[in-house]
Amino acid sequence: MTLKPWHHFVHLKDELRTGELTLAEFAADLHEVTLARGKRPVYEDPAQFFALTYPTHTLRELVKDVAVRLAGRSDKAVRQLELTYGGGKTHTLIALYHLFRDPTRLPDVPAVREFREHVGMALPQAFIATLCFDKIDVERGIENVRGLDGETRTLRHPWSVLAFQLAGADGLRAIHGDGRDEERETPPAEPLLTKLLEMPAQRGLATLILVDEVLMYAREKAGIAPVWRERLVDFFQYLTQAVVKVDSAAIVASLLATDPAKQQGDLGRRLTDELFSVFRRQREEGVQPVRKQDVAEILRRRFFTGEGLRDEDAYRSHVIGVVRGLAKLDETTAKDRSAAEGRFLESFPFHPTWPMSSTAVGPNSTAFNAPAASFALWPRRCGKRSGGTFAPLSARRPCWPSQTRRCLRLRMP
Numbered sequence: 001m002t003l004k005p006w007h008h009f010v011h012l013k014d015e016l017r018t019g020e021l022t023l024a025e026f027a028a029d030l031h032e033v034t035l036a037r038g039k040r041p042v043y044e045d046p047a048q049f050f051a052l053t054y055p056t057h058t059l060r061e062l063v064k065d066v067a068v069r070l071a072g073r074s075d076k077a078v079r080q081l082e083l084t085y086g087g088g089k090t091h092t093l094i095a096l097y098h099l100f101r102d103p104t105r106l107p108d109v110p111a112v113r114e115f116r117e118h119v120g121m122a123l124p125q126a127f128i129a130t131l132c133f134d135k136i137d138v139e140r141g142i143e144n145v146r147g148l149d150g151e152t153r154t155l156r157h158p159w160s161v162l163a164f165q166l167a168g169a170d171g172l173r174a175i176h177g178d179g180r181d182e183e184r185e186t187p188p189a190e191p192l193l194t195k196l197l198e199m200p201a202q203r204g205l206a207t208l209i210l211v212d213e214v215l216m217y218a219r220e221k222a223g224i225a226p227v228w229r230e231r232l233v234d235f236f237q238y239l240t241q242a243v244v245k246v247d248s249a250a251i252v253a254s255l256l257a258t259d260p261a262k263q264q265g266d267l268g269r270r271l272t273d274e275l276f277s278v279f280r281r282q283r284e285e286g287v288q289p290v291r292k293q294d295v296a297e298i299l300r301r302r303f304f305t306g307e308g309l310r311d312e313d314a315y316r317s318h319v320i321g322v323v324r325g326l327a328k329l330d331e332t333t334a335k336d337r338s339a340a341e342g343r344f345l346e347s348f349p350f351h352p353t354w355p356m357s358s359t360a361v362g363p364n365s366t367a368f369n370a371p372a373a374s375f376a377l378w379p380r381r382c383g384k385r386s387g388g389t390f391a392p393l394s395a396r397r398p399c400w401p402s403q404t405r406r407c408l409r410l411r412m413p
C-alpha cells in the first residue's frame with residue numbers, strides 16, 4: 001500500500017515556508033504585547049494569540065489560581081515560572097495579560113472558552129503592570145513607560161517603572177522619600193509598595209504584576225556596582241511581601257535569563273539562589289507551564305495550519321500503515337503494536353521520540369538540539385516507494401525555524 005505523505009494532512013504555516021519566522025520572532029515578547037505596535041500580531045492580537053495557544057493543564061491551573069486570587073478569594077499571591085529558555089514562560093505571562101486585562105472583550109475562541117470553563121467564574125479584570133527586565137537598560141532605563149493618563153516617561157529603576165504604570169506621577173510620589181514626582185535610588189520598603197499596589201483597587205480593579213527575565217538585568221546591574229545585588233534582592237523581597245498583603249493583587253514572575261551566561265559564574269549563581277529563595281519564602285511552588293506531554297501539541301499549533309490535525313480519523317489509517325511497516329522491522333513495535341499506534345497518533349506528524357523527549361519548545365531545548373532527531377517529521381513516503389522501510393525524517397543538524405524551510409524543502413515535493 002502506498003501511504004499518503006504527512007504533508008497531505010497538515011500544512012506548514014506560511015512564515016515557516018517562506019523563512020519569515022526568525023529565531024528572535026519565535027520567542028514570545030511580553031513587552032511588544034504591551035506596546036501593541038502591531039509588530040508581533042500573533043502575540044499582540046488576542047484572537048491570533050489564543051488560536052495559537054495550547055491551554056496546557058498547568059497553564060489552566062495557573063490561570064485559575066490567579067483568577068481566584070485577583071477576585072480576592074485566595075492567598076496564593078506569588079508565583080514563579082520555572083524552566084529555562086523555551087519553556088513557555090513568556091507565553092504564559094502573555095496569556096495572563098490578555099485574559100485579565102479586559103475579560104469582557106476576549107475573543108470567543110476554543111482556548112478562551114477552555115480557560116473560562118476551568119476557572120468556573122467570571123474572570124476578574126485587573127490593572128496589569130509589567131516589568132520586562134530584558135528591556136530595561138542598566139544605565140539608561142526604559143523609554144515610553146506609560147502612566148495612567150497616557151503620559152509616557154523614561155525611567156531608570158524598576159520600582160519607578162512599576163509605580164508609574166500603576167498610578168502615574170502619583171505613583172512616583174507615593175514611593176519618593178519627600179513625596180516628589182521623581183525617581184529614588186533605593187528600593188521602597190514594603191509599606192510604600194503596599195500602598196502603591198492598593199491604588200488600582202480604588203478604581204475597582206485588581207492588581208496583576210507580570211515580571212520577565214529578571215536575571216538578565218540583575219546580573220548586569222550587580223556586575224557594574226555590587227550594591228545593586230542587595231538592592232534588587234531587597235526590592236523583590238519587599239514587593240512579594242507587599243503583594244501578599246493586598247487581597248486582590250498577584251505577581252507572576254519569570255526569573256531565569258534567556259542568556260544562560262547570566263546565570264553562570266559566582267555572581268550569576270548567587271543572584272539566582274537569592275532571588276529564588278525570595279520567591280520560595282512565600283511558600284508557593286514553582287510553576288512549569290509546559291510539561292513533556294504538552295510539547296507535541298504546542299509545536300503542532302506553532303508549525304501547522306488548518307483543521308487537519310484536529311481530525312485524528314483523517315490520518316489514523318496512515319499511522320496504522322506506518323506502524324505495521326515498522327513492526328516488520330522492529331521486534332519491540334511488533335510486540336505491542338497498539339501502544340505504538342497510540343504513541344504515533346499522539347505525536348503526529350512528529351516522530352514520537354522527538355517532541356516528547358523535552359519539556360522545552362525553544363531553540364535551547366533538547367528537542368531542537370537533539371543531534372539525531374532534530375526535525376523528525378513523519379516519512380514523506382512509506383511502503384513501496386521507500387522499499388518498504390520506515391525512515392523517520394530527521395535533519396542531521398539542529399534545525400530551527402529559520403532553517404526549517406531549508407530542511408523541509410529537502411523533503412517537500
Ligand SMILES: Nc1ncnc2c1ncn2[C@@H]1O[C@H](COP(=O)(O)OP(=O)(O)O)[C@@H](O)[C@H]1O
Nearest residue numbers: 026027028052053054085086087088089090091
Ligand atoms: N502553551 C503554549 N501554546 C502555544 N505555544 C506556546 C505555549 N507555550 C509556549 N509556546 C511557544 O513556544 C515558544 C517558546 O515559548 P516562550 O514563552 O518564548 O519561552 P520562554 O519565555 O520560557 O523562553 C514560543 O514561540 C511560544 O509562543
Ligand SMILES: [Mg+2]
Nearest residue numbers: 027028089090
Ligand atoms: Mg521568554
